[in-house]
Amino acid sequence: GDARAGRQKLTTCQGCHGLDGLSKNPEAPNLAGQVESYLARSLEAYRSGDRKNESMNIVAKELSDEDIADVAAYYASIQVDVLPP
Amino acid sequence: GDARAGRQKLTTCQGCHGLDGLSKNPEAPNLAGQVESYLARSLEAYRSGDRKNESMNIVAKELSDEDIADVAAYYASIQVDVLPP
Numbered sequence: 005g006d007a008r009a010g011r012q013k014l015t016t017c018q019g020c021h022g023l024d025g026l027s028k029n030p031e032a033p034n035l036a037g038q039v040e041s042y043l044a045r046s047l048e049a050y051r052s053g054d055r056k057n058e059s060m061n062i063v064a065k066e067l068s069d070e071d072i073a074d075v076a077a078y079y080a081s082i083q084v085d086v087l088p089p
Numbered sequence: 090g091d092a093r094a095g096r097q098k099l100t101t102c103q104g105c106h107g108l109d110g111l112s113k114n115p116e117a118p119n120l121a122g123q124v125e126s127y128l129a130r131s132l133e134a135y136r137s138g139d140r141k142n143e144s145m146n147i148v149a150k151e152l153s154d155e156d157i158a159d160v161a162a163y164y165a166s167i168q169v170d171v172l173p174p
Contacts, residue, residue: 024171033127036171042118055140083172086109086121 005040010078013071016063025082037084043076095163098156101148110167122169128161
């Protein structure tokens with residue numbers, strides 16, 4: 005996926021997941037720095053209906069394979085530093 | 090949930106998700122700093138079978154409501170700094 009292209013496709017995503025990949029509402033997970041293949045698989049599962057979520061099933065239905073790859077690449081590309089617990 | 094109690098319950102989780110909440114294999118998402126309610130809902134959905142994943146359905150079946158709350162609190166409590174893209 006192309007992270008720069010993905011950034012241009014976040015119109016719908018950013019309301020809940022942010023441009024920075026940090027959740028904007030308690031229903032939505034953080035996506036910043038998430039594993040790219042996990043993000044892509046999640047979007048594919050939402051698109052096919054294998055994974056159920058009212059909002060995400062609607063949103064993902066609009067996405068092409070390329071859109072999914074690009075958006076996954078964008079959120080995965082956000083650098084995250086974890087402070088050891 | 091009680092994050093300190095959750096830390097004592099990670100025996101199974103940490104193989105894939107780490108004590109630090111960072112994925113140890115490409116099948117597993119990062120959990121560090123994830124939204125607590127999202128983590129709890131995900132574990133509940135894996136436990137009930139509403140959300141399908143071969144490994145997680147097996148693991149989650151063993152968890153009590155308290156276990157879920159504690160493990161969610163632990164992973165949510167890990168501090169994460171996001172570097173703006």
